[in-house]
Amino acid sequence: MEKFENLEMDKQQKILESAMKEFAEKGFEQASTNRIVKEAGIGKGMLFYYFNSKRDLYEYLLAYCMDIVVNEYFQLVDTSEADFIERLRHTAEVKMEVQAKHKYVFNFMGTFMLKKEEDLPAHLQKRYEELYRLGNALLYEGIDTSLFRNDIDTEKAFKLIRWSIEGYQNELLVRLEGQKMTEIDLDVYWQEFYEYLDILKKSFYKEGESGR
Amino acid sequence: MEKFENLEMDKQQKILESAMKEFAEKGFEQASTNRIVKEAGIGKGMLFYYFNSKRDLYEYLLAYCMDIVVNEYFQLVDTSEADFIERLRHTAEVKMEVQAKHKYVFNFMGTFMLKKEEDLPAHLQKRYEELYRLGNALLYEGIDTSLFRNDIDTEKAFKLIRWSIEGYQNELLVRLEGQKMTEIDLDVYWQEFYEYLDILKKSFYKEGESGR
DNA sequence: ACACCCATAGACCACCCTGGTCAACTAAGG
DNA sequence: CCTTAGTTGACCAGGGTGGTCTATGGGTGT
Numbered sequence A, B: 001m002e003k004f005e006n007l008e009m010d011k012q013q014k015i016l017e018s019a020m021k022e023f024a025e026k027g028f029e030q031a032s033t034n035r036i037v038k039e040a041g042i043g044k045g046m047l048f049y050y051f052n053s054k055r056d057l058y059e060y061l062l063a064y065c066m067d068i069v070v071n072e073y074f075q076l077v078d079t080s081e082a083d084f085i086e087r088l089r090h091t092a093e094v095k096m097e098v099q100a101k102h103k104y105v106f107n108f109m110g111t112f113m114l115k116k117e118e119d120l121p122a123h124l125q126k127r128y129e130e131l132y133r134l135g136n137a138l139l140y141e142g143i144d145t146s147l148f149r150n151d152i153d154t155e156k157a158f159k160l161i162r163w164s165i166e167g168y169q170n171e172l173l174v175r176l177e178g179q180k181m182t183e184i185d186l187d188v189y190w191q192e193f194y195e196y197l198d199i200l201k202k203s204f205y206k207e208g209e210s211g212r
Numbered sequence C: 001a002c003a004c005c006c007a008t009a010g011a012c013c014a015c016c017c018t019g020g021t022c023a024a025c026t027a028a029g030g
Numbered sequence D: 001c002c003t004t005a006g007t008t009g010a011c012c013a014g015g016g017t018g019g020t021c022t023a024t025g026g027g028t029g030t
Helices: A009-030 A034-041 A045-049 A054-076 A084-102 A105-114 A122-140 A155-177 A186-204 B009-030 B031-041 B045-049 B053-078 B084-101 B105-114 B122-140 B154-176 B187-202
Strands: none
Touching: A009 A034, A009 A054, A009 A105, A034 A045, A054 A084, A054 A122, A054 B122, A084 A105, A084 A122, A084 A155, A084 A186, A105 B009, A155 A186, A155 B187, A186 B084, A186 B154, A186 B187, B009 B031, B009 B053, B009 B105, B031 B045, B053 B084, B053 B122, B084 B105, B084 B154, B084 B187, B122 B187, B154 B187
16 A cells, blocks of 8 residues: 555545544445545545455454554553543543644544454454453553452452442433534543542552551 | 234343343344344244334333333332331342343333434333432332431432442342343342442441431 | 647446336136 | 235336446657
């Protein structure tokens, strides 16, 4: 795909974003190359000139996204933070920064991971498993379990906390849907997010350990 | 639709289930009447003989499901239970029973509520809003907030607990996917569910109030 | 000025699936 | 034997699919 990679960056980005958006919203089968080229503002022919087929495009996107996730997201997460909830707070912040730069990467990866009905070529499969492993390590490696109350199973507490955070993020998504991303006041939602985290700390950590 | 309602119950059920499954999985637009009739084991013509159009079928299903949710689910929930977590436990049990009898009702309602891009005829819209109101009342009416620790916002605690439970249920769904519903040992999962609930009680309730 | 070349657009292809219709058939009841 | 209601699947026009190909620019070297 050197053809594609010799384009000006702007155009590359436009095409990648259009394609990621379409695949993220519809999944591989239901995604339409017609819509992709229209959204990207290029002729139909070009898409098949750059990439040879819909499938190739999809796999190119997958590799591209995994690169970004590993190099621009995982790379920046501070794994020396031993406080589980703080670590999650930190990862949420980093993730948000990445998302500001690459709007549809997480959407695309998300729907890919959900409906993993597709069978990938071996090298992508391997790369994906590696990424999955890495992601888990990032969350759980080096966590200080002694912060948690003694009377609850920390494994279960981990999950409860993650589900809580996912729940908040999902609710936020539906609350904000339709609104322009540019200038909705994010700070107020971060504030709210932190309040939830504080409650989680008060609830799951030993008394006196929930201070920041 | 008297035509349809004069069929033997078995056949009605088969058709309704096929249709609910298809709509639940694909949404209204992407759902295929061809697949529905094949799955239901009837000729294409019959579907349009019973219901006049795809749209009509969809709205019939919606009314049908709302009836079931209200009369067979909401009706059975014990709203005298003032302990929030116990109430959720109870509703989960009732819901599971209903689901055993009407496999796709909740799936159908779920995807309907998610992508509510469709505009309904007024009477269905009204009925849906009523159902939504009722559902909320069922969760929050008559809850004894004094069970909760004083140092956390009960509104937020409500949400954290609901997100936690939804998280568990979702994880369970992916863990069990593909397995035959008939004889996977449900008890072991209920057990696990109760353990999570106990943790939530220990975490969010005042000390000494978490006993059953 | 000409020839070459590659980037580009979009009309076009064969194919597939769609919601919906309809003529033909069956079976029951009088 | 006629009527009527239930039932089927071939069929329809329309629209969307991934992918191809021809025609057109616009540059560059000569």
